Amino acid sequence: MTNATTESRTFEADVSRLLHMMVHSVYSDRDVFLRELISNAADACEKLRYESIATPTLIGDTGKLAITVTADPEAGKLTISDNGIGMSRDELIEALGTIARSGTRAFMEQVEAAKGKDGAQLIGQFGVGFYSAFMVAAEVDVVSRRAGSGEAWHWTSNGKGEFSVAPAAIEDAPERGTRVVLTLLDNAKTYAERWTLERIVKAQSGHVPVPIYLVEKPGAEPTSLADGAALxxxxxxxxxxxxxxxxxxxxxxxxxxxxxxxxxxxxxxxxxxxxxxxxxxxxxxxxxxxxxxxxxxxxxxxxxxxxxxxxxxxxxxxxxxxxxxxxxxxxxxxxxxxxxxxxxxxxxxxxxxxxxxxxxxxxxxxxxxxxxANFGPVIKEGLYEDYERREQLLTLARFATTTTGGLRSLKDYVVALRENQTAIYYIVGDDPARIATSPQLEGFRARGIEVLLLSDPVDGFWVSSAPDYEGKPFKSVTQGAADLGLIPLLNGEATPRAESTPEVATLLEAMKLTLADEVADVRASDRLTESAVCLVAPDTGPDRQFEKLLSAAGRIDDTTKPILEINGQHPLIVGLAGLQDELLRDDLAHLLLDEARILDGERPGDARSFSERLGRLIAKAVR
CATH class of the missing domain: 3.30.230.80 (Ribosomal Protein S5; domain 2)
Structure with missing residues (x-):
């Protein structure tokens, strides 16, 4: 406290840091400050219009609502005043001194991350516009009187960490509304010149719904800069x-x-x-x-x-x-x-x-x-939430796929369906690069089947509830049987049998017993063409990636056992089928399961056991 009526306060930490950034900023366009102050003034006038519906006396006989920009080139000052709702003492402190909204911190993080990005965009985007006044002002004084109040208040700060609030003399305060006075920095004195103010207001604030007037110097007649007509x-x-x-x-x-x-x-x-x-x-x-x-x-x-x-x-x-x-x-x-x-x-x-x-x-x-690209992940929330417009949203949606570098519509996807293809295939994951290389896609690529690559958080939710598009059901490539036997390979060759030899069939039965505690089944795959193994979800229940999302969100307690699919044509599998060493074969079965987990973006089931099995295999290989 400096005296009985003036209270000094310290800005909250985030606001102080923000002000420091504003004062020492090197933004290419400092004009933004005037737009922000005019927008605040227009908001105050609109709030008065609304409150006066219930309390007509708030407007009184002070004339129509307006914003006035007053220049004082000789004193190096600029004033933006309005006859809107005004602010009480507590509202001044809350609005101008102790704001700790999430936007303040987020704004600073973005500024530090963006480096060269235009600060004007960030200031408006994060709602910290009042503070932009300190880009051009050495000191900011705000005098405000709330509509219907007999008291007026004076807020002042130099933007260096503190502000003060004190009663303002009624005779020096507006009858209603707010007056913001900027004492301009030496390198910002042009903002007290008529041509500068006309240019900024007409270019940036010409369509606010409140008339704007310019007073070229104290005592001069106001001239109109904007008529306040609703665009x-x-x-x-x-x-x-x-x-x-x-x-x-x-x-x-x-x-x-x-x-x-x-x-x-x-x-x-x-x-x-x-x-x-x-x-x-x-x-x-x-x-x-x-x-x-x-x-x-x-x-x-x-x-x-x-x-x-x-x-x-x-x-x-x-x-x-x-x-x-x-x-x-x-x-x-x-x-x-x-x-x-x-x-x-x-x-x-x-x-x-x-x-x-x-x-x-x-x-x-x-x-x-x-x-x-900017809003697709949010629009797709409607696919999950808005059943009435789901068909419309599906038509609007665009997707990355395995066959194009750009984005595709479902309409284009359906037109390009392969012979005997009856479903729209998709794969869900949190890493676009990783899911694009998933082993589960190999059989689909070999047949030229396009697969949607879904990597947004909402994808696992909407795709599980979307029944079809133009009669074609959505089907996950990581769930259930692939059923690709009727779709020809691109090279014209016949689709190979999933199980190549009786020895491989015997191996699968042995692996089922070995891995019975960790997988629901071990079966031959018609979706693998290059990799030896992959994991898929059972036919019923959630897709594997969707299940991971539900588990991470605490929506389910236990996850279902996956199915381990084996590429019966792979040299590693063929070689394993011929092994007579049961211990080695058991180790390799567990290692193959862990390989499938790693390919799926997971960790081995038991890191120590994985290391021991790998060590035994290496030791046998180097003997």
Whole structure:
């Protein structure tokens, strides 16, 4: 405490570190700070609009909502003020001083990892925009008065680890809202010049839903920089691509280009306007299953909430808004959750977004390929969660396969089915490179059968519940019998018998007894052409990789015994079948099982026994 009314505080550790990075940053575009402060001011105005629905006196007679940017070149200061909701003392401390959200730490980790990446994208992506002011300011002062309050508060900091909060004189405070004053660094004085401010505001904030005015110097008349007209209410023919991109950056808080823009008005039983964007890059928390969507709900251009869940979770990366006149302005959150109208809007918006993505997939494969690369793992969650749209999502999905370097649709897969092929084959794993070289694929490659390579965490779940695509069932290459006998080899040769000799058949029976405690069966394989052994799951129950996922998640206690498949044509197996040394043959049986485990990405069942058996084999070989 510096005196009876001023309280000094230390920023939390993560925030202090963040501020240090901001102050000492070398970002190529420091203009981002102005966009962030204007976006914060616009949010404050929208919050006031919403709260004034229940309490009209909050707006009073102070005129229409607006944001004012005031330059003071002589003093080297820049002020961004709004007449929005304002902040109380506690809200100032929470919003500006003690934020310890996960985004702060994640932002710093990304900055350190990215090195040369554009900081503007990261700042917006992680929601730490206010702190960007310290890239251009030696000191930041915030004076705020919450709507309806008789008190005003002054927050100040130089960004070097501490901030202070004190009461502000009412006569020096806004009647309502917030004033942010930046004392500019010597190398940032151009941000107090008219042409610089006009350029940044028109390029980056021209479509925020609140008017923006510029005061060239203290005492000058304000001039309009942006009219605050809602972009989504304008005819599409009047909106330029750069207008959409500017609005996207405002609503999405990202600084890339939108990968897709979806703007439409639904008419009929329910009327609403939707303006949605697919981002050009991944949000940092994309794979967080608890992450909520970022679609805003407006009623007659008044922002209501961003927690209406207007899209299913698997479309949580989509940014934008829905504006409807069919809901009352004083709609409660409880009413939103139970509203049949919102349910209808949710269904309509979801279907339209998926339909537009489907059209893009057909007409611009490269652009859609980038969207799928960024968001495919999340969209595939819908295959598991959204039964109603599963067919639509399967058509949209793209997959890496064993026969192409790029991504393939199931439609293309089905067109390329081999003679007598009746199933869509897939293999699941957590390492794309490893599963592409799995021994279970050998027989499929020899026959030119395309196999989907599924390496996303959700793949094991959706593929186990997806019954078919266009009548073709999904079948794991690591489960059950391969049943490849009716599909000809590419070289035109006849399919070899799985068991080549009576001696091999006898060997399999002996291995069943030897390995009875560790495997459910030992059988000849028609899926192996090069490797000696592999493991597969029984015909019933989960696929081996899916079972591993369930076990790791604690969903099952015991895993089923695998089946060991043997390549009866392999020289090692043929040689083993002719051995008369039973001890050596038993050792080799266990070693072959451990080899199959290693090929499957596992460890030997018992490391010590594995080492002892290997040692006995080496000793016998060098005698």
């Amino acid at each position: 989504w209410t304008k005819p599409k023919s009047e909106i330029r691509p750069e207008d959409y991109a500017d609005f996207y950056r405002s609503v999405a808080a990202q600084y890339d280009e939108p990968a897709a823009t979806i703007h439409f008005r639904a008419e009929g039983r329910h009327e609403y306007t939707t303006l949605a964007f697919v981002p050009g890059s991944k949000p940092f928390d994309l794979l967080d299953a608890d992450r909520k969507g970022r679609m805003k709900l407006y009623v007659k251009r008044v922002f209501i909430t961003d927690e209406a869940e207007l899209l299913p979770r698997y479309l949580r990366f989509v940014r934008g808004l829905v504006d409807t006149a069919d809901l009352p302005l004083n709609v409660s959150r409880e009413m939103i959750q139970d509203s049949p109208l919102l349910a209808a809007i949710r269904k309509g918006v979801t279907n339209r977004i998926l339909a537009d993505l489907g059209k893009m997939a057909e007409t611009d494969a490269d652009a859609f390929g980038e969207i799928w």
